[in-house]
Amino acid sequence: MQSQQSTNISPSALSQVPTPPVSAGVVDQQRHIQYLKSELRKTQALAALGELTSTATHEFNNVLMTIINYARLGIRNRDDASRDKALGKILKASERAAKITATILAQAKNRSESMEPTDLAAIINDSLVLLEREMRKYRIAVETQLDPETPKAMVSGNQIQRVLLNLLINGRQSMPEGGTILIRLTPGADSKFVELVIRDSGSGIPRETLPHIFDAFYTTKDGPDDSGKGGTGLGLAACKDIIDTHHGRIRVESTVGRGTAFIIRLPVSKDAQATT
Secondary structure, three states: OOOOOOOOOOHHHHHOOOOOOOOHHHHHHHHHHHHHHHHHHHHHHHHHHHHHHHHHHHHHHHHHHHHHHHHHHHHHOOOHHHHHHHHHHHHHHHHHHHHHHHHHHHHHHOOOOOOEEEOHHHHHHHHHHHHHHHHHHOOEEEEEEEOOOOOOEEEOHHHHHHHHHHHHHHHHHOOOOOEEEEEEEEEOOOOOEEEEEEEEOOOOOOOOOHHHOOOOOOOOOOOOOOOOOOOOOOHHHHHHHHHHHOOOEEEEEEEOOOEEEEEEEEEEOHHHHHHO
């Protein structure tokens, strides 16, 4: 009978085994995949800008109608009280129009998508200006809890606004009979992150669906709603991609019949960390 021999190879010897070289074809494929991902992000950004412009156009039209109607009121009524009222309404509507225009211009001009210290409360307020008419139309009450002690986050304001708009519209779509959306912004449990929560009182997401909601092209909708939004399955996948790019985290909590909450953690800017 032949004796059995065991061969022991030391870990150091294994570490010296050369790694097979990556073929040029594999490298080219990886570069092509990265290129396609980059192009997809650009396409998503343009689509988001187009949707944002459409929303703003409706809002801007409402503002113009307010200005026109109160201008007519001032022309018809020559007493000082009526004219003061008309001019006050026109001034308020004009200031709102300026906010809408500023938000659109900020999205259109910032093509670099650069990350910088950003006041998330301002992003939230700008987004609500754009969605005011839509939320009112669908009987959605929006509540905000914005902690003034929340430090600035190191983010691209444009990209985070896309995430916020997407989640707000998703929340609105989950409440066809109306409901409430809560937006809460607070400092994180540690000093390195801020926390943004978007919670709705909608229909909720079934447990078996939750693991898939951030998958590309996965959707539970039949298509766009009557406002022309949603249904592609790209919204939440794009949101997760943006948050991941920011070295943040997004998670979801949901109960069927009670609603859904998206919890986002984003890194605090270095300047804000230095002052804490």
